[in-house]
Amino acid sequence: MRVRIKRYLEGRFTTQDYDLKIEGKPTVLEILTKIKEEIDPTLSFRAMCRASICGTCAVKVNGEHRLACNTRVEGEELTLEPVDGSQPIRDLVVSHEELYLGLKRAKVWFNPREENVKLTPSDLKKTEKAWDCILCGICNNVCPPLLEGREFGGPSLFTKLYRVLVDPRDGLDEERLKELTHFRVENCIHCSSCNLYCPKGCMPEKWIRVIEGKLIQKGYIQKKDEDFGFLGF
Ligand code: SF4
Ligand code: SF4
Ligand code: FES
Incomplete structure (x- = not known):
C-alpha cells in the first residue's frame, strides 16, 4: 500500500509517501504506528485509547474526517491529512x-x-x-x-x-x-x-x-x- 501523508512542520505543508506491506484490513492508526515504528520515527500523530474513547486521533482519511483508530482501510493507496479548521501543530497533530x-x-x-x-x-x-x-x-x-x-x-x-x-x-x-x-x-x-x-x-x-x-x-x-x-x- 502507498500511504501519502500531508505533513506540517514550521509553517509549511509537505507531502510524503510511504510504501508498506499490509495484510488484511488494518486501522489507520495501526498503519500510522507501523510507519512510525518501522520506517519514520519523526512522523507525528495523536492517539491514546485506540478504542474510540479518548477522541484524540481524528484525521482526514481519503478526504473524509474519521477517527484513525476505528477506520479500517484496504487497497493500494491511502491519503492521510490533518483535519480541516484546526491550527496544525506538527504533521497530523492539530491544536484543540x-x-x-x-x-x-x-x-x-x-x-x-x-x-x-x-x-x-x-x-x-x-x-x-x-x-x-x-x-x-x-x-x-x-x-x-x-x-x-x-x-x-x-x-x-x-x-x-x-x-x-x-x-x-x-x-x-x-x-x-x-x-x-x-x-x-x-x-x-x-x-x-x-x-x-x-x-x-x-x-x-x-x-x-x-x-x-x-x-x-x-x-x-x-x-x-x-x-x-x-x-x-
Ligand atoms: S463529532 Fe462532535 S459530537 Fe461527535 S463525538 Fe466528536 S465532538 Fe462529540
Ligand atoms: S451548520 Fe454545523 S452545526 Fe449546523 S448542522 Fe451543519 S455541521 Fe451541524
Ligand atoms: S485513539 Fe482514542 S479515539 Fe482514537
Whole structure:
C-alpha cells in the first residue's frame, strides 16, 4: 500500500509517501504506528485509547474526517491529512485549544441545584446520545459556518451544553440560556454534516434544534423560517 501523508512542520505543508506491506484490513492508526515504528520515527500523530474513547486521533482519511483508530482501510493507496479548521501543530497533530476554550466560556459543566431533584428514565433518555460525545472535534471540522469563520459556538459545544441544559438537576436555568446567546446558535445552517460524520452517533444538529427552539421560545433570538413547535416547549 502507498500511504501519502500531508505533513506540517514550521509553517509549511509537505507531502510524503510511504510504501508498506499490509495484510488484511488494518486501522489507520495501526498503519500510522507501523510507519512510525518501522520506517519514520519523526512522523507525528495523536492517539491514546485506540478504542474510540479518548477522541484524540481524528484525521482526514481519503478526504473524509474519521477517527484513525476505528477506520479500517484496504487497497493500494491511502491519503492521510490533518483535519480541516484546526491550527496544525506538527504533521497530523492539530491544536484543540479553541475547542476547549469554547467549552470553558460556555460553562458546559453541571451546576447542581441546592435541593435534590429526581432524574427520571425519560430525562436520561433525552441526553443519552449527547453523553456519548468524546470531544473528538470532527463535527466542528466539517461544519460550514465554522470553516467560513462565522461567529458560531459549533456542534461539539452545543452537544455538551445540551446535556446540562435539559437536565432538571442543573440550577443555571435562565442564566445559562442568556449566556448561550453569545454562541450564535442561529448561525447553524442545519446541513447535518455533523450528524453524518460524528463517529459516536451523537446527532449534534438535533440538539442544536432543541437549543435554538428554547431560545426562540424565550425571545432571546428571532424565529427563522423553520417551525420549532414540534419541540413542545
Ligand atoms: S448542522 Fe449546523 S452545526 Fe451541524 S455541521 Fe451543519 S451548520 Fe454545523
Ligand atoms: S459530537 Fe461527535 S463529532 Fe462532535 S465532538 Fe462529540 S463525538 Fe466528536
Ligand atoms: S485513539 Fe482514542 S479515539 Fe482514537
